[in-house]
Amino acid sequence: MQIAEPLLRAIEELSKLPGIGRKTAQRLALFILKSSEEDVNKLVNSLLELKTKLRYCSKCYNLAVDDLCDICQSSKRDQTILCVVEEASDVIAIEKTNEFNGIYHVIGGTLSPLSGIGPEDLKIKELIKRFEDERISEVILALNADTEGETTALYLARLIKPMVTKVTRIARGLPIGGDLEFADEATIGRAMLSRNLL
Numbered sequence: 001m002q003i004a005e006p007l008l009r010a011i012e013e014l015s016k017l018p019g020i021g022r023k024t025a026q027r028l029a030l031f032i033l034k035s036s037e038e039d040v041n042k043l044v045n046s047l048l049e050l051k052t053k054l055r056y057c058s059k060c061y062n063l064a065v066d067d068l069c070d071i072c073q074s075s076k077r078d079q080t081i082l083c084v085v086e087e088a089s090d091v092i093a094i095e096k097t098n099e100f101n102g103i104y105h106v107i108g109g110t111l112s113p114l115s116g117i118g119p120e121d122l123k124i125k126e127l128i129k130r131f132e133d134e135r136i137s138e139v140i141l142a143l144n145a146d147t148e149g150e151t152t153a154l155y156l157a158r159l160i161k162p163m164v165t166k167v168t169r170i171a172r173g174l175p176i177g178g179d180l181e182f183a184d185e186a187t188i189g190r191a192m193l194s195r196n197l198l
Contacts, residue, residue, distance in 0.1 A: 007033070056088075059130075061106040061123050063088045071095075071103060078102045083140040084127065084156060086110055086149070090142060102140070105130065110148035111155060119155070127156075131163040138166040145172050145190070 003011075007029055014025035032040055056062070057069035064070070071077060071091075081102030085091055091104050107122045119125075130136065139160050143149035157167050173191030183191075 056106075060104050061088075061108060061126070062091050062104055076101075080135055080137045081140065082130070082134075082136045082138070083142050085142050086144060086152075094142065100140075102138075107152070107156075110143065110146075110152040112148045122152075124156070124159070128159065128163075131160070136164055138168065139164050140168050140170060142170045 010029040010032065011022065011025045014020055014028050015022050017025075020028070032043070035043075053065055054063050055065075057064040057072055058067050059072045060069060062069040062071060064072075066073075078101050081100075082105055083094065083100060083102055084105050084107060085094070086107060086109055088106055091106065094100050094104075105123070105127050107124060107127060109117060109122055111117060111119065111122070139156075141153045141156060143153045153169060157169075160167050171190075171194035173187065173194050
């Protein structure tokens with residue numbers, strides 16, 4: 001079956017998005033085709049604004065509209081507690097919990113010697129400079145629990161400990177609603193080590 005060229009191009013472009021396979025891309029393209037011109041224009045404009053109006057915060061490297069992101073500009077945030085994350089998407093995930101009221105630093109990935117990513121490829125120098133300019137008393141390392149995340153956390157902890165009172169790592173363990181019998185040994189082990197007093 002021949003597919004019309006504009007539809008084929010839309011499917012090709014949509015399938016480049018992460019997590020979008022060819023069938024999902026086709027469903028999305030057909031949905032967009034059936035949508036009103038006004039809705040399609042809103043979608044196109046929102047994507048253009050995303051690309052042209054968003055930038056990285058000059059202080060923490062989170063996403064921002066202005067030079068500084070909303071979190072860095074807020075006087076209501078605890079400026080003494082700094083949470084280090086890999087990507088801006090991690091800031092979004094933590095903010096959704098409403099459990100953290102400090103500030104952030106996005107390093108832009110993790111150390112990965114096999115992929116050629118070293119400390120100079122991340123925002124680590126910028127992180128260290130913040131200890132000279134700001135009164136940070138605690139650093140929370142909120143990096144992923146994979147090999148690269150663990151390696152990066154250990155590297156950062158060694159760098160940061162001489163400059164700050166307290167360096168912590170987010171707890172690891174069982175998800176809420178998770179069953180012990182289905183968890184792997186490493187997760188159960190982390191849960192045992194990260195247990196809390198009741």
